[in-house]
Amino acid sequence: MKALVRSHASGDDDAFYSVALQMAAQAARHGHNRLAADLKAAVEHGRTERPSKVTSIAQPRGDLSDLVVASHPTVGLKDLVLPSSLSAQVQRLLMEQRQRKNLLDHGFPPAHRLLFEGPPGTGKTMTAAVLAHELSLPLLTIRLDSLMSKYMGETASKLRVIFEAADSHRGVYLFDEFDALGGDRASNDVGEARRILNSFLVFLENSSSESLIIAATNHRSILDRALFRRFDMVLDYALPDAKQASAVMRGRLSSLTKGVRWASLAKDMEGLSHADLVRAAESAAKSVILAGGTTVGVDDIRLALESRQAASLG
Template identity: 35%
Template sequence: TLPIPRDTEKGFPLLEIQHFDISMDSLLISSEAKQQLEQIIREFKDADIFATYNLQNKRKILFCGKPGTGKTFSAQIISSVLQIPLVYIRFDSIISSYLGETASNLRKVFDFVESGTWIALFDEFDIIGKNRDDSHEHGEIKRVVNNFLQMLDNIKGDSIILAATNHQYMLDPAIWRRFDDIIYYELPDENIRKALFELYLRPIKKDPGIDLPKAVIMTQGLSPADIKMITEEAMKLSILDSRHCLGQGDIEKAINKFSRREKVKNNQMGDK
């Protein structure tokens, strides 16, 4: 394997190698998305059988959906289940202010991915995938999109290439054709939100009178990452109060605190 590639201009690493040990059971997403992920894993394991039929396993997959819905976590799960290290590439770190340097950075990343068998995740993919006709976009990025598509088309080896975006509507139409599969991550429904609360609150003793269905209703429209933040806050409130178990008040206080945070973020606090 090649050494970790670095940006020529600033010298920082262009990717990070990560290792995970996570069970598929901890991924709480829609059954459709989970089935698609499981098929990608099974196809990789059976790639040799596919080859006898002149078929290829899915190797280029696009993850779409709102932030915090499980895209990055899914990449970690694939890496963990297949026991193949994850190569994490943040697109904004590849984009360089120097003309031509971005394409060079991309080439280094693709050369590295080709040099071994990896699960490669290109995160924040929309930076590079923005519509090439967008006149507001810098000309350099448009050239990089073309370079990226060419490299994606020609990549050799057994690595699985994953790209994650929160803004799939901004992607260039030419990008969609390059992927073998597209997985859409929805916001969790009531059943999944209930399972998320149960999973994240597992470490702490709970008051028998806790009304989880109420918490589930109060968190409609929130992502798994949002619910994780709420449950962590609720547990901290209980621990700081030196109480033996977590109560309904802790959960509701944490939800209200989160709602306030969102209002501040979205400039809905009523300030002129």
């Protein structure tokens, strides 16, 4: 039993099934033939119907458990509010991934090395979550700034672990805060930063199309220009216009709003990110609910937007 638990905890399927067969043999020796037969049948079924490695990566083990944060997003494409051009790129990504076998059979790998760039709160992380959800894959998030500070001197070897996992365990791998690694300043260093950047680019170049590799940055202007050609697609994010801002708030408030003239709030929403608008909508809704109301009005929304504008300026 101990061996069974240890093999399961380490993710060693072969050892797990081997121990299970030993248990079946022991059961047979003690005359428990029905139990032995059931165990053998379960092992055979497990080996032939072995689930995708996606299942095991959902709870990263070993070295990987300290490097990534795993999640299973529930946000879908319908929840994503983006300009039509950007939305078309996301849908193209999904189409290529859903028909990846067809593309690979013809010698064309689907786009899988992606760079998301734009101001904070404009939908980069949410897009990664949507891709994971729509493709029924786990989202594995890597904070590069934390990785570099925590594993100074070992970062390149830790990156190798992550990219090897991406090759063998299909998922969406999001390298957040990519500017910590890919800034122009890295090109001027002859030490650790430059070595890490070179290692990342080699791993990226050699990565298979098994997983989606996404690098996200808030600061495109500081990125080394040579980086852009390493990615299959670059998606540019920006602050929402009035129409998109209204859609974001309507989506979050849902049935709580009635008869709101969103055009009258255009100036109040100007300059706020998707994340700011969601927080403003939530603030307005909670204020109304706590006061015993059931409908969020234009004054409630305007007050919440003014509060977010003040917070963003601060």
